[in-house]
Amino acid sequence: MARMKFLCDADRCIECNACVTACKNEHEVPWGINRRRVVTINDGKPGERSVSMACMHCTDAPCAAVCPVDCFYTTADAVVLHSKDLCIGCGYCFYACPFGAPQYPKVGNFGSRGKMDKCTFCAGGPEADGSKEEYEKYGANRLAEGKLPLCAEMCSTKSLLAGDGDVIAQIYKERVSRRGYGSGAWGWQTAYRETIAT
């Protein structure tokens, strides 16, 4: 089985926010929730970089470890998913997540923020693949249809890569060696405890 990962090539990201929009549209994500976002560092200064970030589907995921009700599970593709039926909306995954991935449908206190929502790597949830219930709670299940996450699939500069970690690491490595530079695989060290040697 593949080990699914995201990789954002910050030297290619043009901060168009199409990945953000595509994600919201594909999964009918409610207003106020952003499963994916683009963060620009050193905005307007020389050397500024933009990174598209969502749940990184960490190895030994911190959210799963701290969840008081154990509502997380990892799929055979190493995608970190959760059950909204079990989630109690306590916010602990949000404290532990290094990437700010967990989102809550309501603003206000953690007592009434509702069930946590996050990027599913377009892999749905515990319900039957492609079912109406799954779509309503978690959005589309593209992985079950043999498709990769939409954010990366439609990225205009192919900055955002999604897929088998080894394959996308190889693509990134080849890019870097051809063009002669690369600012690295953002978040990989934190998420996967490894980085891409270039």
Next chain:
Amino acid sequence: MLGVLAKFMMQVRFIAGALALAFTIAIAAPATAQQPTTVNPTASAVQERQLLQELNRIQGRVTIPDKKADLLEQPAGRDWRQWHQVTLRWIGAIAILGMLALLVVFYLARGQVKLEKGLSGRKIVRFNAVERFVHWLTATCFLVLAVSGLNVTFGKALLLPLIGPSAFSTWSELAKYSHNFLSFPFTIGVILIFLMWIGSNIPNRTDVEWVKRGGGIIGKDHPPAGHFNAGQKMIYWIVVLGGGASAVTGYLLLFPFYGTEISGMQLAQIVHSVVAVLFIAAMLGHIYIGTIGMEGAFEAMGEGTVDVNWAKEHHPLWLDDELNRTKETQAQAAARPAE
């Protein structure tokens, strides 16, 4: 004549223009030649590793309305996880199980603290209805808060395997709502306790003597004490300070991003949980001595009255004060002429 002059001027203009063009090209040529053939756009690019080394977090700017999303990475979440999953469980288990073990050993060794002279049959009011209401308001809230709080840290390991994920989630959600909403009456209770009993809980010289003589906990000694002895004053300050600290940190967690951002919430959770487990351990001791640990103690908070012999043995200075006050009121009443 005019025509010749005009022609000459045109020639001059042409030559001057040609010279100016040649000069510009001559100046510009070396500059073009010096332009580098390749550019390195990463020469000044921000580096992830360097940013993480500086602040252990990476923050930028987002164009979506949710400005809190500008925190790109906070690896500190991993440290908080280690705290929550390992360190806190050890501290909590040692504090609470340690206190329980201590109480069992103490009960087996010392037994119940009996009244030496038995019951006198005469009662004296120790806590009035308002005091008892505030005490039990705070106490019941505390019990629910303690159980629902412990569930967050230990429930997954202890209760989840027994009742299964679905029932455990239902229970945990109920526990979370109880924890959040009962925090309000609990906080009011702590504030009222603080105001109501502050007068009798300022440490004084009697307490030094009481502590020196071990409070009569070991052996049959009965060091004198006023309304509250040094042990009870300690409980009072644990409730006021511990309750205050858990309320403040709890509200920071309950209302995320109002007072703190994520690193503040992690710190608040650490303080909240440490204070909470120590608070629970201390309250176990309080519950023990107020129930099975001492004869005649429970009725003070249960019915509000205590036996005079109990007061004489445990709080003689308070009993004297009470008796003197009663005498004074009686004397005043007697001195008042009948109408």
